[in-house]
Amino acid sequence: MTGTDERDLSSPHAPLLASSQVPSEHDREHETPASELEYSGGWFIWALTFSAGISGLLFGYDTGVISSTLVTVGSDLSNRTLTTLDKSLITSCTSLFALIASPFTGVLADKLGRRKVILGADALFALGAVVQAFTSQVWGMILGRSIVGLAVGSASAVTPLYISELAPSSARGRLVTILSLFITGGQVVAYIVGWLFSTTPGGWRWIVGIGAFPAFFQLAILVFLPETPRWLVQAGHDVQAKSVLTKIYQDCPGCEQVVNRLVRDISQEIEQEDSELGQPKSHGAKPQWIHDALQRGQQLLHGGNRRALIIAMMLQAVQQLCGFNSLMYFSATIFASLSFSSPTLTSLSVALTNFLFTLLAFVLIDRIGRRRILLYSIPVMVIALVLCAVSFSSMDGAWNSEAPTSNKPHDNHGSAVPLAILFCLTIYTAAYALGLGNVPWQQSELFPLNVRSLGSALATATNWGSNFVIGLTFLPLMEWISPSWTFILYAVVCVVGWFAVWNIYPEMSGLGLEEVKGLLADGWGVKESLRRSRNA
C-alpha cells in the first residue's frame, strides 16, 4: 500500500476524497443518488456475479448429491451396507458443520475480506470432494461431508454478501437471485449426475468427486476478482474501492459523479457508525479482532440492527421450516413409496421445477419486489400443501420410511392419488422457488455495513440450523404423525411466515444499501417502504 494512494489507516474514516476532488454543495445537489439510477450493471458486474455464483453451484451440487450417493454406495464403505444411523450421520453432518461455520464466516469476512473467505471455501469444497471420493470407510465419508459442510456454510454466508455489496441497487435483487439460480442449477446437475452414474460400479466416487472441479475452476478465476468496494473503504483502501466502483459503473451516464457519491455515502456511513461507537480500542487482554467482533455483536442487538437481524433470521427459518428440503433430500423415497416406476427421474422433476421457477423469480424480483413476491407465493404453497395432505389421507396403509420400495406400503397402481400428490408438490415447489427459495438470500441488504457480515452470517446459521432440523425430523414425522399431518405442519409454518412477512418485512427493492438503515431505524418501516415504492 502506498501512502499517496491510500488513506491513512490510523484515521480510517478521514475524508475520502482529496480536497481538490471534494464536490461543492452545488455539485452535491446535482449528483444522482446511486439508488435512483436505472442502471443494471455492465459486463464487469455480471462477470463478477457469475464467477462468484460458482459457490452457489457447489452449494447446490453438494447438497443435492446426497440422495443418489446413499442409494448407489452399496457396501463399498467399511465393507457393509449402510445402516440407518450411517445414512443419517452422512446426510446431516453437512448441515451441522455448515451451521458451525456460518457465524465464524462473518468474523473472518470482516477481518480478511469477502474474497479470501470465498477462496477458503473453495479449498474446503475441493478437499471435501477428494476425501469423499477416495475413502473406503464410513467415517471417511462423514469426514468428507463435514468438510463440505464447512465449505457450504461459509460460501452460503459470504457469496450473497459479496454480490450484494458489488451490485448497483436497481439490479441487486436480480444479481443475488443469480446465486439461487446457481444453487438450484447445481441441484439439478447433482440429480442428473447421480442418475447417470447410478449403474456404474463405484460410480458414487465420481458423483461426489466431480464437485472438486468447479471449486478448482473458481479458485483459479477468483485470483482476478476484486474485493468489494464497501469492505475496501472500511479497511482504508479507498483508491482501490473507487477503481472497482468505476469499473462497475463504467457504462453508466455520469459514472464519475455516481462513483463519488457512492464512495462518500459509504464512508459517511462508516464515520457515523464509528462516532456512535466512540471507537474504543482493545487494551491488553483481548486481541483487537475479538474485541471488534464482540463490539459488532453488541451493535447488532440494538435498534434497527436488531430489527434487521429478526427479519433476516425469520425469513431464513421460514425458508427451511416450510419443509422444502425434505423434498430435496427424500423426494425419491416419497415417490418410491407412491409406486412411481422411476422415483429418481420423478424427483428430478422437483429439482427442475425449482430451477425453472427460480429463473422466473430472476426476471420478476426487481419488478414485483421481495415483499410482494412472498405475499403472493406463500398462500399458493399453503394451498398446495393442504391439498397434498388431503391426497395422502385418502391413501391406504401406513407410511414406512425404512423400506418404502420393498414393502410398497401404498399399493396405488392405477389410482390417481400419486399423480395428484406429484402435481401438488410441483405447484408447492414452483411457488417456493418464486419467493421463499430466493428472497431470504437477499439478507445482506438489510444490514448496515458495520454489522453486515455478522448479521448475514447469523441469518445463514439460522438457515442451516433449520435445515438440519428438517433433515432429521422429516422421516420420523411421516411415521409418527402421518404424511398428512407432516404436510399440514409445514402449511402452518407457511401461514405463520406469511403473517410475519406482512407485519415486519418492508419492501427493499430499489433502495440503496445505505438507505435501508434509515428505514429500520425507528420501526419496521413497512408503511414507509410501501409509500416509497408507490412513488418510485
Ligand SMILES: O[C@H]1[C@H](O)[C@@H](O)[C@H](O)[C@@H](O)[C@H]1O
Ligand atoms: O435457496 C436455496 C434453494 O431454494 C435450494 O433449492 C434449497 O435446497 C436451499 O436450502 C435454499 O437455501
